[in-house]
Each structure stands twice: as C-alpha cells, then as structure tokens.
Amino acid sequence: MEDTEIWTEKYRPKKLDEVIGQEEIVARLKNFVRSRALPHLLFSGPPGTGKTTAALCLARELFGEEYWRQNLLELNASDERKIETIRTKVKDYARTRPIGDVPYKIILLDESDALTSEAQQALRRMMEMYSKTCRFVLDCNYSSRIIEPIQSRCAIFRFRKLTDKDIKQMLHRIARAERLTVDDKGMEAIIYVSEGDMRHAINLLQAAAALRKHVTERTVYEVAAVAHPKEIREMVELALGGKFEEARKKLHQLMIEEGLSGEDVLAQVHKEILNLKIPEKAKVQLIDKVGEFDFRIVEGANERIQLEAMLAHFAVVGGRA
Amino acid sequence: MFSPWTEKYKPSKLSEVVDQGQAVKAVMEWARGWERGKPAKPALLLYGPPGSGKTTIAEALAKEFGWDSIQLNASDKRTFEVLKRVAGEAATTGTLFEGAGGRRLVILDEADNIHSRSDLGGYRAVREVLGRTTNPIILIANDRRAIPSEILNSCLQVNLRRLSPQSIERALERICEMEGIEAEPLALKRIAEASRGDLRAAINDLQTSATGKKRCAIRDLALYLRDMESNVFQVLGGILHASSVGEARRILWSLDMPPDEAIGWISENAPLLAKNPLDRARIYEALSRADIFLSRARRKQVYGLWGYASDLMAAGPSILRDGETVSRRLQVPSSAIAYRQTRGERTFRESVARKVASRCHTSSRVARKHFLKYLGVILKHDRKRGRAIAEELELTEGEAEYLKSVVDL
Numbered sequence: 001m002e003d004t005e006i007w008t009e010k011y012r013p014k015k016l017d018e019v020i021g022q023e024e025i026v027a028r029l030k031n032f033v034r035s036r037a038l039p040h041l042l043f044s045g046p047p048g049t050g051k052t053t054a055a056l057c058l059a060r061e062l063f064g065e066e067y068w069r070q071n072l073l074e075l076n077a078s079d080e081r082k083i084e085t086i087r088t089k090v091k092d093y094a095r096t097r098p099i100g101d102v103p104y105k106i107i108l109l110d111e112s113d114a115l116t117s118e119a120q121q122a123l124r125r126m127m128e129m130y131s132k133t134c135r136f137v138l139d140c141n142y143s144s145r146i147i148e149p150i151q152s153r154c155a156i157f158r159f160r161k162l163t164d165k166d167i168k169q170m171l172h173r174i175a176r177a178e179r180l181t182v183d184d185k186g187m188e189a190i191i192y193v194s195e196g197d198m199r200h201a202i203n204l205l206q207a208a209a210a211l212r213k214h215v216t217e218r219t220v221y222e223v224a225a226v227a228h229p230k231e232i233r234e235m236v237e238l239a240l241g242g243k244f245e246e247a248r249k250k251l252h253q254l255m256i257e258e259g260l261s262g263e264d265v266l267a268q269v270h271k272e273i274l275n276l277k278i279p280e281k282a283k284v285q286l287i288d289k290v291g292e293f294d295f296r297i298v299e300g301a302n303e304r305i306q307l308e309a310m311l312a313h314f315a316v317v318g319g320r321a
Numbered sequence: 322m323f324s325p326w327t328e329k330y331k332p333s334k335l336s337e338v339v340d341q342g343q344a345v346k347a348v349m350e351w352a353r354g355w356e357r358g359k360p361a362k363p364a365l366l367l368y369g370p371p372g373s374g375k376t377t378i379a380e381a382l383a384k385e386f387g388w389d390s391i392q393l394n395a396s397d398k399r400t401f402e403v404l405k406r407v408a409g410e411a412a413t414t415g416t417l418f419e420g421a422g423g424r425r426l427v428i429l430d431e432a433d434n435i436h437s438r439s440d441l442g443g444y445r446a447v448r449e450v451l452g453r454t455t456n457p458i459i460l461i462a463n464d465r466r467a468i469p470s471e472i473l474n475s476c477l478q479v480n481l482r483r484l485s486p487q488s489i490e491r492a493l494e495r496i497c498e499m500e501g502i503e504a505e506p507l508a509l510k511r512i513a514e515a516s517r518g519d520l521r522a523a524i525n526d527l528q529t530s531a532t533g534k535k536r537c538a539i540r541d542l543a544l545y546l547r548d549m550e551s552n553v554f555q556v557l558g559g560i561l562h563a564s565s566v567g568e569a570r571r572i573l574w575s576l577d578m579p580p581d582e583a584i585g586w587i588s589e590n591a592p593l594l595a596k597n598p599l600d601r602a603r604i605y606e607a608l609s610r611a612d613i614f615l616s617r618a619r620r621k622q623v624y625g626l627w628g629y630a631s632d633l634m635a636a637g638p639s640i641l642r643d644g645e646t647v648s649r650r651l652q653v654p655s656s657a658i659a660y661r662q663t664r665g666e667r668t669f670r671e672s673v674a675r676k677v678a679s680r681c682h683t684s685s686r687v688a689r690k691h692f693l694k695y696l697g698v699i700l701k702h703d704r705k706r707g708r709a710i711a712e713e714l715e716l717t718e719g720e721a722e723y724l725k726s727v728v729d730l
Contacts, residue, residue, distance in 0.1 A: 005709040008681055052682050076684040079675075111684050199683075200691050207695035210703035211730075226730050227694035244601060245593055252655065259670050259689055296609065300616040305588055309605035315598040 007206045008199050011174050016057045019050050020198070021166035025157045029054060033061045036102060040127060040136045042151060044143035045159025048197030051139045054159075055108050058137070067100040078111040083119035087126060094130040106135050113140035120147045127153055161196045170198060171205055175215075180205075182215040189220035193228075231258075232268040233275070239311040240278065240318030247311045255304065262303030266294045269310075282317050289313045326528045327521050330496055335381045338374050339520060340488040347479050348378060352386050355424060355457045362477040364451050364458040366432070368465045369481030372519030376430065378481075379459045383426045388457070390426040395435050395460075401446040404429070425456045433462035444469050451475045464665070466719025473718070483518030486510070492520060493527050497537065504537040511539060552576070554651050557586055561594055561646075566636040573635035580631045581615050584608065585654040591638035593649065600642045607637025669723035676714045697728035 004010045013019050016026045016033070032038050043051040059072040073093045080086050090107060098105045115123060124147070127136050136154075140146055143156055168187060175182050182190075182205070190208075194201035207223045208215045231254055238247035254260045260268075273286050293310040297303055332338050335345050348367075354360030367375040376392075383390035393403060404427065435443035448471055451458065460476060462468060490513040497504045509527075516523035531537035556576040563569035573583060588608050595601040611633035618626035670693065674685035677692045700707035700721060711721045 003713075004680075005706055005713055006681060047687070056682065074682060076678065078684045078686050079678065110682075111686075197691075199687075203691055203695040207698040210699040210701075210706065222730060223695070223698055226698060226728055227691075242598060244598070249655075257666070259667065261686070264690065293609075296613055299613065300620050301609070301612045302584075302616065305584065305612045306609055308588065308592070309602075309609040312592060312598070312602040312605040316602045319598050 007174060007178075008202045011170070011177075011202065013050075013053055013057060014060065016054065016061060019054055019057060020170055021162045022050050022054065022159055025054065025159065028157070029058050030061075033058065036062070038062070038104070038106075038135045040131075040138070040154045042138045042140070042143060042146060042154035042156045043159060044140050044146075044156065046141060046161050046196065048194075048199040048201070049159040049162055050198070051159055052108070052110060054157075055106075055137045055139065059106050059108075062106075063098075063100055063102055070099045071102070071105045073105065073107045074110065075107065076110045078114040083115065083122045086119075087122065090126055090130065090134070094134050098133070104133055104135050106137060108137045108139070110139045111141075112138040113142055113145035117147055120150060124149050124153070162198055163196075164191050167191055167194070167196070167198060167201050171201060174202065174205060178209065180209050180213055180215060183217075185217035186215045186220050189217045189224075193220065193224045232265065233272050235311070236269055236272055236276065236314065239314035240276070242315050242319060244312060244315050247314075248308055251307055251311065252304075255307075262297050262307060263294075265307060266290055266297070278318070282320070285317050286314065289317070325525070326496060326500075327524045330499070330524065331377055332381055333384055335378065335385055338378055338381060339492050340484045341374055341378065341481055344479050344481050345378065347477070348382055351477050351479075352382055352457065356386070359455065362475060363454050364460055364476045366460045366462065366465065366468070366473065366476035366478045367481060368433075368462045368478065370463065370483050370518060372516070372521035372523075373481040373483060374520065375461045375481055376428070379426070379428045379461065382459075383428075386424070388424045388426045390428060392428045392430060395429045395432045395443070395447070401443065401450075404446065404450050427454075427456055427458045429458060429460045431462070432460035433464045433467040444472060448472055448475075464719065466722065467668075467717060469715070469717050484520050485518070486513040486516075489513040489516060489518070489520055489523050493523060496524065496527065497531070500531075501535070502531050502537055503535060504531070505539055508537050508539040553578070553586060557590060557651055560587065560635055561591055561638050563636070563639040566632065566640060569635035569639060570632055573631055580611075580627050580634065581619075584611060584615065584630070584634050587634050587638060589654040590651050594638070594646045595642055595644065596647050597644040600644050603641045604638050607633045607641055611637070666723060669720050673714075673716065673720045673724060676716065676720075680714055693724065694728060697724040697726075698730060701725045701728050701730070 016030055019026050041055075043054065045051055056072075060068045062068070063071045073089070075086055075089060077086070080089070086109070093105070093107065109123075112120075112123070123136075127150070138146065138150070138154065143151060143158070168191070171182065171187065171190065174180075186208075190201050190204050194204055204220065204223060204227075205215065207227075208219045211223065212219050231250055235247050235250040235254065238244075238250060251265070254265060255262075270287065270290050273283050273290070276283065289310055293306045296306050335349065338345055344367075348365065351360065351362070351365050367378060369375060380390065382388075391403075429447075432447070435447070447460075448469075451472065452475070460468075460472075465473070465478065465480075490509050493509045493512060494504070497509070508530075512523050512526045512530075516526065527537070553576065556572055559572040560569055563572060573580075576583065578586075588605075591608070592601045592604050595604055611630040614626045614630035614633070618624050618630065670689065671685065673693060673696075674688040677683075677688035677696070678685040681688065681692065696710065699710060716724075
C-alpha cells in the first residue's frame with residue numbers, strides 16, 4: 001500500500017496475525033492459506049470488527065504482495081444496487097485467468113446483506129458458475145439476512161464485537177506512532193461513542209488529534225457532536241410536544257442537508273426513545289410505530305412520506321402522555 | 322420556418338456581446354497570444370451562470386480570428402478520443418482549411434460535468450490534452466469548483482457575470498425592434514426580471530409570448546409565466562374540502578399529474594391543515610398507505626394499483642378529517658425546493674463519499690456516516706495533513722471546500 005494519511009488505512013493490519021480480537025477466525029483462515037484450499041466464505045458481524053481487513057489480509061497472504069491486488073475484486077452491494085452491474089463486473093473479472101500460481105481469484109462482496117433475496121438468488125447462480133476460477137468472500141452484518149442456499153455453500157465466520165480492551169490496544173498503538181497523548185477519560189469517551197466499531201474509533205481519534213495533540217474527554221465529545229448532531233432528539237421532542245410542522249422541517253433538513261437515509265433516521269430515533277422523559281408505556285407504543293414504518297420503507301415505500309407519517313403518530317402519542 | 326431567436330440574434334462579433342466588456346477583453350488578449358505561437362496558458366476557461374454568454378463568446382471569437390472551430394461535449398465519453406486527435410493536428414489542419422489561420426479552436430462544453438466515477442479518466446484525458454495541444458482550447462463550465470485544480474492551473478480563467486436586468490431589457494428591446502413588435506416596456510421588464518440574468522431564457526420567453534403578434538403586452542405574459550402552478554393550487558384546494566370520495570377522485574383526476582407526483586403536493590399541505598393531531602395522523606396514515614400502493618405498482622409494474630393510491634390520497638385529507646381546519650396558504654412541496662437548492666451540495670457529498678469508499682474499502686453509505694464529518698474536521702484544523710488527505714483522495718477544490726463547510730467547529 002502506498003503512503004496514506006487516512007489512519008484507518010495507514011493502520012489497517014497487513015497480516016492475518018495482526019488482526020485484533022478474532023483469534024479463532026484468524027487461526028482457521030491461516031489454515032486455508034497454508035493448504036491453499038479455499039471455500040467460499042461468509043463473514044458476518046457488526047461494523048468495524050475486521051471483516052474486510054481479514055479478507056484483504058487473506059488475499060495478501062494467499063497471493064503474495066506482488067499479485068494480491070490483481071487477484072482480488074472488491075464490490076460493494078450497497079453501492080452496486082443492481083444485481084446486473086454486479087453480474088457484469090463479476091463476469092468480466094472471472095473471464096481472465098488469475099496471475100501467479102494460485103488457481104483462483106477472490107471476489108469480495110461487501111454489505112452483501114443489502115441485496116434483496118431475488119438478487120441473492122442471482123448471486124448464488126454466479127457462485128456456481130464461476131466456482132472453478134473464483135472464490136467469493138461475502139461480508140454482511142447479519143448472516144440470517146443471507147438466503148439459506150448461499151449459507152450452505154459457504155464456510156461461515158462470525159466476527160465478534162471487539163472488546164474495550166481490543167480497541168484501547170489499537171488506539172494506544174496509533175497514539176504512540178503519531179506522537180499523541182490520549183488521557184484515560186479521553187480513551188473512555190472514544191470507546192463509548194464508537195460502540196465497538198474500530199473504524200469509527202480510529203476516525204474519531206484522528207479528528208480529535210487534528211484539534212489537539214493531547215486528546216481529552218472534552219476534545220472527543222466536541223468532535224463527536226459534529227458528526228452526530230442532536231437534531232434527531234430535537235425532532236422527536238418537537239413531534240411529541242405537538243409541534244408537528246417544526247418537527248417535519250427538522251426531518252427534511254436532516255435528510256437533505258445532512259444526507260441521512262431513512263434507515264439512519266429510524267435507527268437513531270429508535271435509540272433515542274429510551275432516553276426520552278415520557279411514561280414507559282408511551283415508549284412501547286413509539287417503538288411499535290418505528291418498527292411499523294421501518295417495515296413499510298423496507299418494502300419499498302417513500303422514506304420521506306413514511307417518516308412524516310411516523311412523526312404525526314408521535315404527536316398523537318405525545319398528546320396522550 | 323420557425324427559427325429560435327436565440328440563434329437568429331446571436332452576436333457574431335465580440336463587440337456585440339451584451340454586458341461582458343472585461344471578459345471579452347481578456348479573451349481577445351488570450352487569442353492574440355495564440356496568433357504569436359503557443360501561449361503560457363494554452364486553454365481558456367469561461368465560467369459563469371447559464372445564459373451569460375459563454376458559448377456565444379467562444380463562437381464569436383473563432384469567427385473574429387478566422388479560426389475553424391469544433392464543439393465537443395465534455396460529458397460525452399467519445400469526446401476524449403476526438404480531443405486527443407484534434408489536439409496534435411494543427412500542422413495538417415493549417416493546410417486543409419485554407420485561410421483558417423492555421424488554427425482550430427476546440428470548444429469543450431460542460432467541462433464541470435465530466436463523468437469520471439472513481440478512476441478520474443475523463444479529467445486525466447483533459448489534462449494530457451492540455452499539456453500537448455497545438456490548438457487553442459476553450460473549456461466552458463457553470464461551476465469552476467467542480468474542476469480539479471491541476472486543470473484550472475493550466476487555464477486562463479475568465480468569469481462571466483450574471484447579466485443585469487437592464488441590459489437584458491435593452492437586448493429584448495432591440496429584438497422587438499427588428500421583429501417589428503410593439504412591446505409594453507413593463508412587459509419586457511417583467512421578462513427580464515424573471516430571467517434572473519439568463520439572456521437565453523429571457524429571449525425564449527419573449528419569443529414564446531410574442532411570436533406571431535404585433536404586440537407584447539403584460540397581460541399575455543402573466544398567463545404564460547405562471548400557468549401551471551395556479552392550476553395545481555386550485556385542484557389542491559378542492560381536494561382538501563371535498564365532501565365525498567367521488568368528488569375528491571374527480572378533482573384529482575382533472576389534474577394532469579401522475580399520482581406519484583401528486584402525493585408530494587398533497588402531503589405537503591393536507592396534514593398541516595388539520596387542527597388536531599388525531600386528524601393529522603389519520604390523514605398521514607392514508608397517505609402512507611397510498612404511498613405503499615405506489616411502490617407496489619412501481620416494483621411489480623402493475624399500474625392498475627395507482628387507482629387505489631389516487632383514491633386514498635384524494636379522499637383521505639377531507640373525508641377522514643373530523644375536526645376543524647386551520648386556514649393557511651398552500652405551498653409548493655418544500656422538500657422539492659430544498660432538494661433543488663441543495664443540489665450542488667449533495668453532488669459534492671456523493672462524489673466525496675464515493676472517493677472515500679473506494680479508497681477505504683467500504684461503501685459510500687459508511688463513508689457518509691463515519692468519515693465525511695471527521696475528514697471535514699481534519700481538513701479544517703490540521704492544514705498540512707488535510708492537504709495530504711485531499712491529494713490522496715484526489716478531491717477537487719469544491720469537494721474540499723464542501724467538507725470544511727459542513728463542520729461546525
């Protein structure tokens with residue numbers, strides 16, 4: 001890898017042995033490298049636990065420093081919305097022979113649980129069709145969102161959420177290399193905000209370090225507030241307080257200016273509900289509504305109209321509470 | 322035969338170009354440089370709002386210097402093949418086109434709209450061509466910030482201003498004179514103001530409302546300018562107070578608008594008219610259900626389902642409401658306006674997210690969520706590292722500015 005100033009890349013492990021917190025998985029992957037026999041793989045686990053890193057390290061060790069890049073195709077299912085574009089890319093890629101002495105290439109499909117089940121069926125056929133020349137590594141957050149026929153064709157690896165200790169270890173390593181100091185409270189704050197997501201933790205550290213070389217709790221929360229505005233909470237409180245029109249304005253602002261997707265908004269609303277100062281019974285009703293509108297959006301309805309409808313329901317619940 | 326006045330009255334001399342004296346001077350200076358050999362800046366970037374005269378100036382320049390000219394659209398992929406060929410062809414064109422001054426002017430339109438995706442191939446091609454061209458090149462763009470700085474550096478940059486309403490008015494007067502149209506001064510003024518400094522739009526508006534007539538009156542204008550919107554508002558008002566499902570349906574059908582567009586107008590206004598929250602929630606429930614039918618229709622390609630969607634969105638607002646209404650002015654869908662206003666920003670956000678995603682082995686969704694704001698902090702507060710990262714990601718000036726602008730720290 002050429003020089004990089006983006007720390008998530010700069011400090012991304014290059015060898016399987018350097019991958020943090022997934023010892024058993026690493027041991028099994030190293031066996032595959034040793035025997036050069038690789039099945040299709042399904043990596044599932046929360047964001048920032050090392051799935052992509054493990055796949056990149058695997059390719060590097062399998063093909064060697066010289067060839068791994070040519071023998072690895074990275075695709076992202078959430079960016080290549082149409083299975084057709086994935087199919088075309090896979091087809092073009094699978095057509096040429098691998099370089100070096102390993103008889104197959106690797107196709108890494110990130111966020112593969114973003115594919116609909118129809119698209120997954122098509123993916124399954126691709127896995128069959130190109131199994132002589134290609135191995136698929138599928139990354140996903142939940143293996144249950146992957147259809148059975150694909151699961152049964154893959155060796156499944158469940159990446160566990162990283163512990164506070166895992167993340168601390170990495171952050172301290174970076175701090176030493178970058179000549180920073182992070183005090184204990186600052187470290188706790190990064191861990192709290194990033195919720196076990198290593199990528200998030202490292203980005204947060206880098207942004208905090210851009211402000212001050214001595215990273216404290218205050219710096220971390222200052223930076224975190226920029227990235228995670230309080231507007232979701234404000235929006236919910238406005239709706240509950242009967243100020244529907246203002247709540248709706250806030251929603252539009254979040255989606256248009258901040259670029260939040262409906263999914264992002266719902267996830268944060270869901271999280272905020274528990275912190276609200278309303279009767280517990282009302283919280284249960286709100287959660288039910290959030291779930292219902294989430295389902296409607298998943299089914300393909302328009303995010304804006306559905307979220308507005310959700311806010312209108314919140315106003316009713318808020319009026320009763 | 323119908324000929325657009327924008328073509329018919331296009332200036333063929335630089336001195337006839339409206340209101341851009343300084344820019345024209347700079348452009349002439351640059352062209353004289355090419356008469357003496359290859360100038361230090363082989364390319365010229367003309368940038369400014371639509372209808373300010375960019376293409377007109379480029380074309381008039383070629384005529385005035387006796388250059389042959391070729392116009393290419395930069396967002397077209399095939400353009401770069403042509404471009405590479407033309408760039409090194411001066412020696413032969415000089416003899417082929419007798420009296421063409423030995424030069425061939427390449428006009429590259431929409432230079433801020435090159436589809437480069439992640440590989441930046443389009444801009445790389447432009448950069449290469451600029452480096453070895455033996456012909457003058459003019460790049461045309463609305464937004465200078467969308468162009469990579471390496472390209473900007475090899476261009477002489479000339480900014481065209483938005484035209485003033487007064488000079489647009491004068492241009493319209495001249496056209497009326499030549500067409501033998503008697504125009505009410507107030508009418509021309511109104512057109513000039515509505516055009517927001519876009520002469521092309523103003524001339525088009527004039528032609529639409531005055532063609533085939535001897536007079537251009539303010540009365541003809543008002544009808545034509547705002548026809549569409551008033552119709553929507555009338556229909557909307559009817560829907561919100563319909564007394565039966567049948568009436569609501571009839572009113573909605575009288576509007577020539579597909580239901581997936583109509584729901585935007587209805588959901589903007591109907592819920593705000595209801596006074597009590599329960600009514601509002603009920604109306605929204607109907608709209609939400611209507612929207613589900615729309616999405617089913619789209620996904621399964623069964624547009625018969627549109628009927629249910631239309632009925633729900635038409636009847637829901639009036640029939641499901643028990644309580645009183647508040648009176649308020651009807652509005653154009655606000656999110657549609659906001660979308661239009663923030664379009665530039667969203668383009669930057671998406672293009673940066675794509676670049677981060679491909680560099681950091683992730684999706685643009687994750688990039689938007691867990692990278693952009695943090696990168697903004699770094700760009701803003703650690704200039705040295707920020708510059709290195711901007712270079713690494715091959716950010717344009719506009720993209721870097723965008724990242725800084727979203728950070729409130």
